Amino acid sequence: MAGRLNHPRLLGRFPEPMRQRAQRLQHRETPWLTRPVSRGVGRGVTPQSVTSFAAHEVRAEVAAAVVDALTHRDVPHALVPGPHRTVRQVAVAAADREAAMAALDSALAGPGWVVEPAGSRRHRAPVVTVHRVLAAPGGQVLCGDDTSCEIGFWPLVTDAGTCRTEGGEHRPGTLLAPSRNGVAAYLTPETWARATSSTPHWVVADPRPDAFEVTEPIDIVYTWVDGDDPAWQARRSAYAPGSDLNASAAHASRYASRDELRYSLRSVAMYASWVRTVFVVTDDQVPKWLDTTHPKIQVVDHRDIFPDHAALPVFNSHAIESRLHHIEGLAEHYLYLNDDMFFGRPVEPELFFLGNGLQKVFLSKDTIDLDPPTARDLPAITAAKNQRDLLEHDFGLTVRRKYQHAAHPQLRSVLAEMERRHPELFEAVARSRFRHPADHSIPSSLQQSYALALGRAVPGEWTYQYQDIGRATTPRALDGVLRRRPQSFCLNDMGTEEIDPVVAEEALTRFFGEYFPLQAPWEIPGE
DSSP: OHHHHTOHHHHTTSOHHHHHHHHHHHTTOOSTTOOOSOTTOOTTOOOEEOSOOOHHHHHHHHHHHHHHHHHHTTOOOEEEEOGGGOEEEEEEEGGGHHHHHHHHHHHOOSTTEEEESOGGGGGTOSEEEEEEOEEOTTOOEEESGGGOEEEEEEOBOOSTTOBOTTSSBOOTTOEEOSSOOSSOSEEOHHHHHHHHHSSSOBSSSSOOOOTTOOOSOEEEEEEOOOTTOHHHHHHHHTSOOOTTSOGGGGOGGGTOOSSHHHHHHHHHHHHOTTOOOEEEEESSOOOTTBOTTSTTEEEEEHHHHOSOGGGOOOOOHHHHHTTGGGOTTOOSEEEEEETTEEEOSOOOGGGTBOTTSOEEEOEEEEEOOSSOOOTTSOHHHHHHHHHHHHHHHHHSOOOOEEEOSSOEEEEHHHHHHHHHHOHHHHHHHHTOSSOOTTOOOIIIIIHHHHHHHTTOEEEOOOOEEEEETTSTTHHHHHHHHHHHOOSEEEEEOOOOOSSOHHHHHHHHHHHHHHHSOSOOTTBOTTO
16 A cells, blocks of 8 residues: 555646645655644543653553442442552453443543543443543643553353363353453452452452562663763863774764753653662763752762772763662662663563563664774774674674663673673773773673573563654654654764754754653752
């Protein structure tokens, strides 16, 4: 169909406006910053305006509203548990469908509430979903069906001799799951009676964590620099980069600030509020808008993690990264982020780690070239080649693919083992003031390959988008991110100069205001 849309003979039959629209659809182009795809916003739905938003809390509130509505109308129901004692599905006997729908219609009549499917289909659908459309005061839609609660209508077994899928027969009075829920295919009469008469109404008497569920705390670590800070600029100008460095190693784009940290942290507040602590590692700098007294925020100075202060100051992210696992109080499981990395929709701990403690790695489709490192390579490529050499030396294995420039799951114990094996490597990288061809990118690359080789990591999958903001495609790409809402995206500045910087800056400002319009709990009001 896509090929037909762009066929010149076919397009020639239509007026020019229709041809232009067809061509935009062919290339997935839309006018700049159109509203994101419906996100579950139905026709005639007026969003509920809010001034704060955390997707996981909203999801719990929606489930609680559904349970309250059914309880108020005395509709028997049970709760199918999801990870972290969330509600995977509210189970209702199929015979009580009309009573349940009446309860929902009565209780959820306020702004933003949506029950799907709508119309006559709701009277025969085996499962319906409830969500609430929330919007910022400026009208930016914050969520839709990505924070929904599912209600399943379970038919009753009335005939003796009804076969179970795994063999044997159901007893009359058993309720059958209308869809796969990952917990129970059916509920016996005793289980249903116990669940509907107890509080809370779990179908499992005492929901235990699933073997795949991550129960350990997870922290986030950011490295951040304010490149506009005069004091920092003076420190940096006192040290001249050597001539053997790649030009990008000290390029101004490496330190440019567009307030990305503010919006990256907003993405954490909106879509990963389960994080325990956020550590922001800086060189004697604190964003003026950041409330450092907030219980989830800890600012870590370079002097706190570099034992030899003679190595400071450093202007090399590789050097700073080599010391992150020495942050006091840091969890065994943590995510390492740069300020150009963002979450784009609700993410779960299990996206990054397994319940047995293993971390995940997110592989890029790009490969590492086969030549040895040279000063012509970008520093990130040089570091990737260096880690390939180390992996071949230690394990007789090689690595051919890069890792996505995104949130990096980390195991602190793996880094500690790496440092015990190669103290000289960590020492050399920590003393590399600017990026150098001998560097290793320890958490962003080496740790992940090492964890794989040790059997401590497995490949992960998610929806992800990368954009070099210096490319001419940036405005259109940002529009695409708004429409697709990937789980993660990166807006990286590689020093490319295909687009007018003013145009790029305006595009980013509009994009951030549309995607992350609300202050995070750790932002100082008015700043």
